[in-house]
Amino acid sequence: MKTESSPKVMKILNEYAGGHRHLITLGRILAAVSAFMGLVPFYDLWRIIRIAVNGEELSRISGIAWQAVGIPVAALLVYIVALFCTHIAAFRVQANMRSRLMHRIVTLPLGVFDEDGTGKIRRTVNESTAATETFIAHNLPDKAVASATPVGLLILLAAFNWKLGLICLIPALIGFGFMMSMMGKDMQEKMAEYQNALDTMSSEATEYVRGVPVVKVFGQSVHSFRRFKEAIDGFGKWTTQYTLMLRKPMTAFMTCINSVFAFLVLGAYILSKGSVDSDIILDVMYYIIVTPLLTVTLTKIAYSGEQEMVVVDALKRMDSILNIQPLSEPAQSEMPKDNSVELRNVSYRYKGSSDYAVRELNISIGSGEHIALVGPSGGGKTTTAELIARFFDVTEGSILIGGADIRSIPQDELMKQVSFVFQDSRLLKTSILENVRLARPDAAEAEVMQALETAQCMDIIEKLPDGIHTVIGTKGTYLSGGEQQRISIARAILKNAPIIILDEATAFADPDNETKVQAAFSELAKGKTVIMIAHRLSTVVNTNRIYVLKDGSVCEYGTHSELMDKNGLYRQMFDEYSRSINWKVGA
Numbered sequence: 001m002k003t004e005s006s007p008k009v010m011k012i013l014n015e016y017a018g019g020h021r022h023l024i025t026l027g028r029i030l031a032a033v034s035a036f037m038g039l040v041p042f043y044d045l046w047r048i049i050r051i052a053v054n055g056e057e058l059s060r061i062s063g064i065a066w067q068a069v070g071i072p073v074a075a076l077l078v079y080i081v082a083l084f085c086t087h088i089a090a091f092r093v094q095a096n097m098r099s100r101l102m103h104r105i106v107t108l109p110l111g112v113f114d115e116d117g118t119g120k121i122r123r124t125v126n127e128s129t130a131a132t133e134t135f136i137a138h139n140l141p142d143k144a145v146a147s148a149t150p151v152g153l154l155i156l157l158a159a160f161n162w163k164l165g166l167i168c169l170i171p172a173l174i175g176f177g178f179m180m181s182m183m184g185k186d187m188q189e190k191m192a193e194y195q196n197a198l199d200t201m202s203s204e205a206t207e208y209v210r211g212v213p214v215v216k217v218f219g220q221s222v223h224s225f226r227r228f229k230e231a232i233d234g235f236g237k238w239t240t241q242y243t244l245m246l247r248k249p250m251t252a253f254m255t256c257i258n259s260v261f262a263f264l265v266l267g268a269y270i271l272s273k274g275s276v277d278s279d280i281i282l283d284v285m286y287y288i289i290v291t292p293l294l295t296v297t298l299t300k301i302a303y304s305g306e307q308e309m310v311v312v313d314a315l316k317r318m319d320s321i322l323n324i325q326p327l328s329e330p331a332q333s334e335m336p337k338d339n340s341v342e343l344r345n346v347s348y349r350y351k352g353s354s355d356y357a358v359r360e361l362n363i364s365i366g367s368g369e370h371i372a373l374v375g376p377s378g379g380g381k382t383t384t385a386e387l388i389a390r391f392f393d394v395t396e397g398s399i400l401i402g403g404a405d406i407r408s409i410p411q412d413e414l415m416k417q418v419s420f421v422f423q424d425s426r427l428l429k430t431s432i433l434e435n436v437r438l439a440r441p442d443a444a445e446a447e448v449m450q451a452l453e454t455a456q457c458m459d460i461i462e463k464l465p466d467g468i469h470t471v472i473g474t475k476g477t478y479l480s481g482g483e484q485q486r487i488s489i490a491r492a493i494l495k496n497a498p499i500i501i502l503d504e505a506t507a508f509a510d511p512d513n514e515t516k517v518q519a520a521f522s523e524l525a526k527g528k529t530v531i532m533i534a535h536r537l538s539t540v541v542n543t544n545r546i547y548v549l550k551d552g553s554v555c556e557y558g559t560h561s562e563l564m565d566k567n568g569l570y571r572q573m574f575d576e577y578s579r580s581i582n583w584k585v586g587a
């Protein structure tokens, strides 16, 4: 596995490095040179010992000693230069990777960015690219050192006493064999599993922390702990299995490379045939000095393989983003003639899902009409709304805006036509002014103020320390769900698109907020084509038509009074809703 993927990984990394690839090569060569230089003191030491043992001229020692100090210092400097080269290249690779990912990400269908998707994308952009940075900046020069050192040692071994040298190599080679067997066995898959388990655990942890208030308020402990606990258990089980799998080969590897001493002493005894000879003692001493170096290098090589697998996995993760199909650009573009919306036989199936989320929808909305989508949770309301804004392309059928298929309308034109007010208003961590101005970056401050006023946001602005310049989410400025939704309505008002899609927030903290959101929305809806996903049925009574979605299909539609007369699902939902209202008032 390792030998197969190595050249491929380097090829991909070199591509990302562009002109900086030579710096990677230079860095690796310099690192190898510094490794060779690092061996010189061991040779010097051997010479000093020989002088001492043989009683030669002691004055020569000081020169050798200086060399033994000076050359490692020089080696260190060369190594620093090597790291310098690889770091520059690594930063370049990381920057290129991120910019390539970001360029691709902006072309992706909006539907990719659901909560799960954004987390994965964020982690890939941050962490996977960081993994390659560590690999190039540190692991590649380390690997060069780790490969050069045994070569240098081999030369030294051969130079002094090749028999002893060979003896040192026996356990090292056996250990290496064990290591290779360890790397071979579906290691890459294991690495991917490990990353996946880690991913699941960290996203569950985030979910869990977010859910703490709910858990506390509703005392739902058992249920809400479960997924997090499963993720931790899964990770624990995986690591245990992995550790157990590696226990034997790893023990064997460690035993072998640490048993060089034993082999050496035994070998020296056999070689000397029992008679003590100063040359043999000298050589054995030399090898005893050198073998820890061999052990350290071999261990380093073992771990560099692991790091490489992290990089292979990171590259795969990046590919999974780069391989997402962007929305097709139309060959021939069309412009909408009016603000009508029509769904013709629309079906949609989520990627990887076996069942259709919505099936054969036929919905026709005239210019300026207001319609509502209602129905039980999971019925397909959000999916339908997102299809209209082309978060993803329909699996079957077509959607027309102003008579033009939305797949033929240029992306920026479509975005000008449609405003989407999300259920969970996604405000950015910036000032309210900038948050609203996202809709139209060239809008003047006065226009933003006007939009905020129309959206009933003045009470929010007044209570904030810096008014519209207050940065959301800092210094304790947190807005309630209803307040956030009003601000995103202000954003939609500023954008002034002729078609509005609103996913109503499910719950409001207080009735005052609810009234204000509804007032803000009525302002926004004036003269527009409106598609609203309603949870409080009082808001749908006056719409032109209501579509009841259940299990992905429209099960009934019509005006409020028509549906009440039908005595179907809508009637049932409305009665239930009225009861809950009365219950609230009663309580």
Ligand code: ADP
Binding pocket: 114, 350, 351, 353, 357, 375, 376, 377, 378, 379, 380, 381, 382, 383, 384
């Ligand atoms: P609603 O908004 O009416 O509650 P949705 O449109 O969110 O319904 O969901 C409709 C169906 O599509 C449900 O069965 C849901 O499980 C499925 N679904 C929603 N989002 C996804 C997704 N990202 N991947 C796979 N299935 C999804």
Ligand code: MG
Binding pocket: 381, 382, 383
């Ligand atoms: Mg929904």
